[in-house]
Amino acid sequence: MKKEFKIGLIIGVVIIAIVVIVFATKKSNSVEDRAMEAVTEPNLPALDVNAPSLMFDMNSTSALPTSTDANTSTDYSAAPSLPSTQSSDSTVFEQSQPVKTQKFHVVKRGDTLSSISKKYYNSVKYIDKIYQANTDVIKNKNVLKPGVKLVIPE
Numbered sequence: 697m698k699k700e701f702k703i704g705l706i707i708g709v710v711i712i713a714i715v716v717i718v719f720a721t722k723k724s725n726s727v728e729d730r731a732m733e734a735v736t737e738p739n740l741p742a743l744d745v746n747a748p749s750l751m752f753d754m755n756s757t758s759a760l761p762t763s764t765d766a767n768t769s770t771d772y773s774a775a776p777s778l779p780s781t782q783s784s785d786s787t788v789f790e791q792s793q794p795v796k797t798q799k800f801h802v803v804k805r806g807d808t809l810s811s812i813s814k815k816y817y818n819s820v821k822y823i824d825k826i827y828q829a830n831t832d833v834i835k836n837k838n839v840l841k842p843g844v845k846l847v848i849p850e
Contacts (some may be wrong), residue, residue, distance in 0.1 A: 799848035803840045816848050825849055 802813055813822040827837055829849040834840065 799850075801846045803842050803844045803846060803850055805842045807840055807842075809834075809837060809840070812846065814846075 754772065799816065800817070801807075803812075809822040809823045809826055813820050813826055816822075823837070826846065826848065827834060829847045833844050
């Protein structure tokens with residue numbers, strides 16, 4: 697009975713060692729490895745630089761592409777043309793007020809309200825203006841969390 701136990705134990709240890717070796721040498725599927733594979737192997741088709749490329753002439757009224765290859769001779773005279781781009785309605789609308797664009801700043805490590813104010817207004821006197829525009833995301837004037845998106849008022 698002891699001999700059978702020893703043989704079973706040895707066989708079990710050998711099987712476990714083989715499994716460990718197989719998994720230890722198996723290619724890792726970590727996030728970094730998959731990202732590197734995605735970068736090195738793009739899913740784009742191979743580009744044939746010798747093939748004739750098709751280009752569209754923006755000044756032409758023809759809807760068909762023209763080839764840049766001099767050896768290609770295709771007759772496109774029976775091709776339908778695009779409708780005229782001129783419209784009969786040429787109404788121009790004027791805006792009563794100019795469109796206001798909103799500026800944003802994403803807080804980086806080490807940013808303060810005074811440094812942000814100096815960056816956008818060239819003065820630190822607009823700290824309160826920035827704070828009032830962002831009271832929903834800034835709880836303390838002296839503590840800005842990195843990654844927070846701040847509105848920079850006009």
